[in-house]
Amino acid sequence: MLRKIKDDLVDIARAAGEMMLDADPSIDHSDTKKNSSDRVTATDKAVEKMVQDRLTSTYPRFEFLGEETFKLGDKLGNMPTFVCDPIDGTLNFIHGFPNTAVSLALTIHKKPFIGVVYNPFRGDLFAAIKWQGAFLTTATGETRRLPISPVPKPLTSLNDCLVAVEWGPQREGPNWALRTSMSQQLMTSKAAGGAMVHSIRSNGSAALDFCYVAAGWIDVFWEGGCWIWDVCAGWIILEEAGGMVASANPGDWEPTLEGRLYLAVRGAKPAEQKGVVKELWDMMGERKFAY
Ligand code: IPD
Numbered sequence: 647m648l649r650k651i652k653d654d655l656v657d658i659a660r661a662a663g664e665m666m667l668d669a670d671p672s673i674d675h676s677d678t679k680k681n682s683s684d685r686v687t688a689t690d691k692a693v694e695k696m697v698q699d700r701l702t703s704t705y706p707r708f709e710f711l712g713e714e715t716f717k718l719g720d721k722l723g724n725m726p727t728f729v730c731d732p733i734d735g736t737l738n739f740i741h742g743f744p745n746t747a748v749s750l751a752l753t754i755h756k757k758p759f760i761g762v763v764y765n766p767f768r769g770d771l772f773a774a775i776k777w778q779g780a781f782l783t784t785a786t787g788e789t790r791r792l793p794i795s796p797v798p799k800p801l802t803s804l805n806d807c808l809v810a811v812e813w814g815p816q817r818e819g820p821n822w823a824l825r826t827s828m829s830q831q832l833m834t835s836k837a838a839g840g841a842m843v844h845s846i847r848s849n850g851s852a853a854l855d856f857c858y859v860a861a862g863w864i865d866v867f868w869e870g871g872c873w874i875w876d877v878c879a880g881w882i883i884l885e886e887a888g889g890m891v892a893s894a895n896p897g898d899w900e901p902t903l904e905g906r907l908y909l910a911v912r913g914a915k916p917a918e919q920k921g922v923v924k925e926l927w928d929m930m931g932e933r934k935f936a937y
Contacts, residue, residue: 652760652762654700659748659762659763679815687739690714691714693732694714694715694730697732698730707725708726712730713731713732716873730751731853731873744767745767749761751881753878757776758881763854763879765854769786770785772860776885779886780887792862793860793888798862800914801914803921804925804926808844809865810859810864810866811829816871824870852869855867855910860913865911865922868926869907872906884910888914890910892908892927893909
């Protein structure tokens with residue numbers, strides 16, 4: 647059953663990809679949400695409608711939670727639920743920066759069981775089913791298990807890490823202060839223990855950041871402010887690749903909760919992963935995101 651659902655999600659993700667490739671986001675109605683950096687295009691809405699229509703007609707008893715139809719107060723429940731980000735990396739999509747993906751997941755009892763993240767511009771399709779591993783299928787049709795081996799080296803400390811950090815749409819207040827000070831600490835040696843990371847990457851799609859950590863191309867991804875649809879599919883892909891997700895609200899997917907902070911760490915020995923998570927938690931101290 648899970649395999650059939652995964653295959654359906656892959657088909658739907660590829661159909662969504664066709665819509666993204668066919669769209670001209672420069673002439674789409676590019677609306678703003680919170681501010682001028684928080685964008686939604688007509689393609690985001692059209693893709694989500696297509697995804698929802700197909701999933702609800704095939705799986706009428708399952709719930710659906712999507713970025714563009716979410717209303718404050720909506721909650722993830724215990725029922726099997728499809729979680730959809732129709733275009734993760736909408737700003738990249740608008741700018742033609744080819745790091746954009748459709749992100750589809752199935753949760754059961756609030757835990758991700760299936761994840762599919764597809765970037766049609768590069769042809770990369772990441773997919774995982776719980777307990778069955780995670781895979782990347784490239785534009786040439788080659789499928790490789792994640793992480794892509796050989797994974798560079800042991801994960802001894804933040805000092806050795808290439809870290810992805812995303813910025814999100816909030817550009818003021820305590821959340822912005824936390825983002826900027828964390829980035830400054832990561833890039834300099836002000837962290838607890840004196841860590842200074844190799845560098846920071848901001849690729850503009852949290853879903854793809856999770857997949858890149860799953861592949862082993864990025865060691866750590868840190869972001870505060872992600873929503874469930876940004877992280878859900880990537881979460882299971884990363885876990886199935888031997889990676890670890892640490893959340894400020896572990897196990898609790900309530901999208902309206904405060905403290906939506908996520909750390910994703912690539913596959914490594916559990917003690918190494920926990921060591922890196924501790925370095926990052928120590929760096930954050932008591933600071934939390936506030937919503
Ligand atoms: C956003 C992207 C971005 C991240 C934001 C997300 P969207 O998703 O993943 O990288 O910083 O937190 O909301 O709005 O393009 O679907």
